[in-house]
Amino acid sequence: MANTTPAHEDGHQPLTKTVSAASNASHKRAKSFRQETAKEFQAREKHPLAGHFGHLTSDQESAALEFRKELHEKGLYTPASEKGQASHDDTTLLRFLRARKFDVPSAVTQFSDTEKWRQETKIEQLYDTIDINEYEQARSVYPQWTGRRDRRGIPVYLFKVGHLNDKTMNAYAKSTAHKGSTTQVGGSSKTPDRMLRLFALYESMTHFILPLCSVLPREHPETPVDSTNNIVDISGVGLKTFWNLKNHMQDASTLATAHYPETLDRIFIIGAPSFFPTVWGWVKRWFDPVTVSKIFILSANDVLPTLEKYIEKKNIPKKYGGDLDYDFGMLPNLDEDAKQLLSDMQHTTESGWTIGPIRWVGGDGPGARVVAVGSENGRKRSTVLAIPDHLPVNHVINGETGAVPLNFSDTPGTLGADLTAVKKAKAASGKSLETNGERSNGALPETTVNGQMEALAIS
Template sequence: MADSPAERVLSVGGHDFGYPHGHLGHLTADEENRLKSFKLFLEEKGMYRPGPPPSHDDQTLLRFLRARKWVVKDAYAQFKDTEDWRKANQLEVLYDTIDVDAYEQTRRLYPQWTGRRDRRGIPLYLFQIRHLDSKTVSTYEKSAESTNVSQAQTDGSTPQRLLRLFALYENLTRFAQPLCTEMTDREHARTPITLSTNIVDVSQVSLRMFWNLKSHMQAASTLATAHYPETLDRIFIIGAPYFFSTVWGWIKRWFDPITVSKIFVLSASEVKPTLEAFIEPRNIPKQYGGELDFEFFDRPNVDPKIREKLSWENGYTDFPEGPAYWVPVDGGKRLACIAVGSKDGKLRRERVCSISVAFPAEEANGVPEAGRAATSPPAAAADPAVEAAVDGVQSLSVVDDRVVSEIEEKVAVEDRKEEEKAAAVSA
């Protein structure tokens, strides 16, 4: 498939949350008014300062409005809970001071940024579940709970292992998304990127492994949905084992309905054509039919188009391990990448590179209000591969509590067999 702009890519499942609808530059008049009302409401509650610069940018506020279906008071409730949670766990301090090695240990357990983007300019992540075997997860969780790897004080109710996970979400929202936002080789170049696209590989995963991961994945999903709303655009599940249609019924209970509607389960024959409908072949990992040299655990293979816009500094020629974020410099005309965290007990704050801001604030402020309140363009004609993917999700069987009990029983039988084998060997 030839590389082509993203304008022909469908919104997920036809619902009203599909990019770019509801994002800056593509708000209806009513949505624009609700954003203004939300700001005023937050300001009255002492949770927002209009600036300049404002305490929270418009694209962040819009994430909460979209998540709460544009109901201002509901968006406020989620926003307040998130702000309170961030302060109670000192998320800013956590990200600034987390040990780089601990950060990298956590990164290897969760979706990896490939360094590439989909056709709309949204960062592309890869997650291979098979690496999360019970021994790996147990060892990690024990280590995470016994060691505080940052200077942040916590509320005591959020486990350390999950706080480390949220350092990765901070990297998504403060590093990957802002970097992709400054790239103008995409449709809707003035619209900030606040989403991610994910390939989730569930091949070589047993029923027992799925079950053992239940609490690990469910806790992470619940907190992510609560405190990082509307940061996910699509999940492509590939390599689904024969029993996946059965376990899907309880897996999808971990997610809210909007997230479920963004999940595409692909058969082997659907992987290549569907991924190419959303992602240029040069940005798809080779193992999934593309041209990109990228394996799970790799550092990001940064898009050459992104590299062309970067000015490296202080001897850097690539992004280092650990946390980093972008800060405005040169009067807001450029963004500088600052590598943070700690190495061998010493705090790190190193300038890595800089990038020109595509649309500086003074230029953005000149955009006519009518242009920002435009409605979304009509949906494109359906791609057969995309339709097949959607149908695959909708046709998966929904299981009830009886079936969940059967799954638990099967897993218990497998566990007993493993215990008997271990006992026989030791005897």
């Protein structure tokens, strides 16, 4: 005989109640997510530099000390000493702490995972040897620096999603399938080659664009620039394109959040199609509330007023109501401060920019150098492009005799950078360099120490 006992009397909830319960749970999670997002947005708008170098609370300073200590004990960090600079600058360490709300054990775990990933991918070596054509191919399908900064001095990137159609992405995928320089360097890595090329661009951000922006005139020069603003144009993008890009974007977001935390300040989404609210419902699930709180979805009428709140009109591309002659695909259009600082840049294109990866070496003192790296025609580059003059050294501590400070690093804007620069300045005269006792016209040693190309060897 068939069992006629109602399902809920047999210890199970009826389907209608199960669906209702699941719906309520989903609603509560969504509400909690929105509340956390709003909370993060309000806190950041009120105190944008909270948790950054030079703006730490006493508790955060204590957490930073504990973080360094634990990393040192685990062999993940080497503090600065008379023998050399710290293995990692303060700005990097603070990014990991902020990402974990200054929870030291959690930050240690994330930092450890990142160090393991960097070793497996050989990301430093990849950046110094990647073929410049492969690098430029990657740059063509990811956000690009406009050459301008926002009102706080943070670099402004532009990304047009519309050109990432099937033809473009298939061609890019095909190019990454060949055994290029990234495959040769990171061949044993579990990270796909297309992702390694993306992270070469992240290395460009951390090794050149952020250090450059850190030494340019701006409010709060004591705090290094460590994040970017992004204008993301999705006008003309169909639902099929969004769906096809889903895995690609999700992988990139996951790895970037894990290994380059807190490098995003804001994202301004422009040109959202009518179906975007539906798409956004599942896109935002890729991110945590902190990241979602940094995303602005702008209507056509809100684009210029909102952008101008954060970016001067002269630094907003003309397409979005500003005065800047820049469109996606162009090389950076540097502002006057950057042009003046890099006025002696050599080996450039007509726009005054060098294609391929670049490193900023030497902090914000007289030893600063702009160096072209990567490979060209199978030969590794290590050429000094520019020797910036008149850098804003704000806090040299008694020349060389000052005590080694807690914040001793080579990052522009930190005390360690100035002390390092004072030492390096001894050997810097004119525009030729002295390396290991020999004069050089620009070629650098082909070695990297602590992730930075050493331009000068000075005792």
